[in-house]
Amino acid sequence: KAGVTQTPRYLIKTRGQQVTLSCSPISGHRSVSWYQQTPGQGLQFLFEYFSETQRNKGNFPGRFSGRQFSNSRSEMNVSTLELGDSALYLCASSSNDGGGYTFGSGTRLTVV
Amino acid sequence: EDQVTQSPEALRLQEGESSSLNCSYTVSGLRGLFWYRQDPGKGPEFLFTLYSAGEEKEKERLKATLTKKESFLHITAPKPEDSATYLCAVQARNFNKFYFGSGTKLNVKP
Numbered sequence: 001k002a003g004v005t006q007t008p009r010y011l012i013k014t015r016g017q018q019v020t021l022s023c024s025p026i027s028g029h030r031s032v033s034w035y036q037q038t039p040g041q042g043l044q045f046l047f048e049y050f051s052e053t054q055r056n057k058g059n060f061p062g063r064f065s066g067r068q069f070s071n072s073r074s075e076m077n078v079s080t081l082e083l084g085d086s087a088l089y090l091c092a093s094s095s096n097d098g099g100g101y102t103f104g105s106g107t108r109l110t111v112v
Numbered sequence: 113e114d115q116v117t118q119s120p121e122a123l124r125l126q127e128g129e130s131s132s133l134n135c136s137y138t139v140s141g142l143r144g145l146f147w148y149r150q151d152p153g154k155g156p157e158f159l160f161t162l163y164s165a166g167e168e169k170e171k172e173r174l175k176a177t178l179t180k181k182e183s184f185l186h187i188t189a190p191k192p193e194d195s196a197t198y199l200c201a202v203q204a205r206n207f208n209k210f211y212f213g214s215g216t217k218l219n220v221k222p
Contacts, residue, residue, distance in 0.1 A: 004155075006155075033210070041213065042213075042214040042215060043199070043212045045210070045212075056209055088153070090155050090156070092155075099144075099161065100144060100146045100158060100201075101146070101156075101158070101159060102200075102204065103148075103155035103156045103157070103158075103208065104155050104211050105154055105155045106153075106154065106155045108153070
């Protein structure tokens with residue numbers, strides 16, 4: 001079966017701009033989570049969506065937001081980009097039956 | 113407070129030199145413990161799920177074990193291609209939250 005698909009793979013944006021990242025989960029998975037990964041901080045949890053509702057949220061500013069559609073696809077948006085937002089953004093989906101995550105390949109965001 | 117601690121942060125081994133990575137955790141109600149392998153610039157790749165103390169899983173040169181407080185990832189006779197960062201995560205029964213450790217970066221020299 002197809003894995004978790006994240007688009008785009010790479011992005012370069014300028015400070016102050018906004019960006020939208022997309023994630024298509026494994027078919028049948030209704031839970032989608034987003035993580036930010038940087039060399040110094042490791043994996044930092046952003047938020048989780050389940051059946052179009054935000055179920056859990058990490059400690060990130062309001063500039064980071066997300067949503068989930070009825071087909072379980074998810075998007076995350078970062079507004080007013082800062083240099084420190086440069087990171088690998090990972091999406092993970094799960095079936096909510098205790099089977100753990102399957103991760104996508106990530107979107108590498110560089111803010112200049 | 114729910115948390116996951118991995119040790120060591122980095123490990124350098126010679127090819128064939130077996131060792132173990134540690135993941136200690138505190139969580140109020142363990143739903144599952146997960147091991148992932150991550151190569152640079154890529155998403156974590158699932159390795160194992162463990163659900164209860166005493167459980168063991170094996171895959172090629174890797175073997176994961178679980179107790180009530182920690183998990184070990186044993187690497188037997190590693191090869192250079194085993195070089196990666198190994199991540200441990202626990203899922204709590206409460207709200208299905210996941211908690212990740214900071215990882216162990218393994219480097220296997222030929």
